[in-house]
Structure formats: C-alpha cells, structure tokens
Amino acid sequence: MAKLIKNSFSADLVRQAKFFKALSHPARLSILQYLAETKTCITGDIADELPLSRTTVNQHLKELKEVGLIVGTVEGVKTNYCLNTQAIKDFKSSAISFLEDLNIDTINCKK
Template identity: 60%
Template sequence: MFATLEIGNGELMKKLELFEENQQEIASLAKVLSHPARIAILQFLASTPTCISGDISDYLPLSRTTVSQHLKELKSMGLIQGDVEGLKIKYCLNKEGIEKLKSVFGDLFEEITPLENKIC
C-alpha cells in the first residue's frame, strides 16, 4: 500500500518515500557540472589536441592539487578518462560518459517542458 495524498482538484498522488534512482542520477551528474573549474576542464579537453594533466593545472587559476581533485571527480562520474603515458597522464573526454550525460539531461529537459495552456 502506497502513501497517497490529494492534490488540488481531487487527484491522488503517490508520496515519495525516497528520491527516485532517476532523480538521484540527474542530481549526481548535475553536481559534477556545478563548479566552474570542472566546466573549464571539459571545455579545455574538448578544444585542445593534447590533454596532459599538467597543462590543465597550468591553465586553470588553481593549484595542481585542487585540479587533481576536480579531475578525479570528473573521472569518477565517467565524463573523462586518463591514460597513463610513462610519467605523464593524458586526459580526455570519455565518449560514453558524455553521451550518457547528454541523454539524461535531454530526457529531463523533455519532461519539464512547461505546458503552453497552463493556467499559472
């Protein structure tokens, strides 16, 4: 048995017990995009032919340590990948992760289209 509640005009609506998978997935992806440094990193990786870790921290107005953490977060959400090349590490966008990101947000954006005829 679900907990339900009545909304405005007598319709019944299921009360969320917890947030849904879907909502948590969107929120996690949004969180990784919620810092300008991480946006800058994605844009940098998309626009340069090389992608050595050190180049990224030289480019950003942040310490190497801090950039390393941002890279770790982007990697943990699958948006970038890092391939070891001797002593250096080459970072680049992860095709699958970026596609996933686009599709998840695409679905959300379709879902939240305001109705033209709504009385509000």
C-alpha cells in the first residue's frame, strides 16, 4: 500500500477521491463530454451549450479546474476552456488500476 498521510489514507487514495468527487455531478460529466466532443478548446461561455445557468456552470468549471481536468485561460473578456488531456490520461490509468486492485473475481458473497 502507498505511503499513508496524516488521515491514515494514502496520498494516491486522497488524489483519486478528489478526481472522483469532481466527476460526481452529471453537469461536470456533461462539461467534459462537451469539451471532448468539440475536439478543440472553447472560447466563450460554455453555459450557452448546457441547460444550466451561467453561475452553475461556472461553479462546475471551477471544480473541474481545481483538480486539473480542465484548464481555463483568460483571453480578453472571455475564457478559453480545454481538457487537460494528460491529467485525464493519468486519472484514467489510476482509476483503472484502483478498480482492478479491488479483485472482485475472488469474492463469493451470496446475494
């Protein structure tokens, strides 16, 4: 198991939990899907593309930026939003590893 931090949780688990928390809302998943579908960075207001208020979208963008899944750079009065492809690759690899480590094939619980 990875080195434990002060809360008795490994740094890897804490990092993974932050990513999972950021992905725990359908609006955030929708934002990531939208950015992936456009295959480019979006300059302007993503709220125009989602069925949510600007304030709500901005809060979700903030959450995604804080964990590094997206980047947003200000260009004049607009913000340019992009997927952070390396962070997504890293999280994807980490999530797959985490789920594989659960080793559910050996569990024999009665339902």
